[in-house]
Amino acid sequence: MEFKIDEQTQNDLELFKDAWGRESIFSCFDYAQSDGASACMKDLFENPLADAWAIRDRVEAIVYLQRLPFFVEIRKEELSFIEIYLQQNDVPCQNVFRLTSRAVAGWVKPDNDCYVR
DSSP: OOOOOOHHHHHHHTSSOOTTSSOOHHHHHOOOSSHHHHHHHHHHHHSOOOOHHHHHHHHHHHHHHHTOSOOOOOOHHHHHHHHHHHHSTTOOGGGHHHHHHHHHHHHHSOOTHHHHO
């Protein structure tokens, strides 16, 4: 079952903008570090889940990520570059995993090799 929120309901609930100049509900939750992540978060607000199992799965995934014993901080500029790169039509699909693993390795333990490749 799909649950859509129309524009009037969004305005009434002040999901994305507040008529009185206060923060909207969306702005209280949108701490995304990239434009793509912010768009994904907005999509979650515009298309809420209606299935109880899907809601439970999403909650469990969020709890899992919050409990990870490490945190990899990635700058917004790096994420934007990755998003733009992956949106190109000529991205070598068979190498995306290798490129991503090299990028993560460079963030976790930076060295000069990640700039040479």
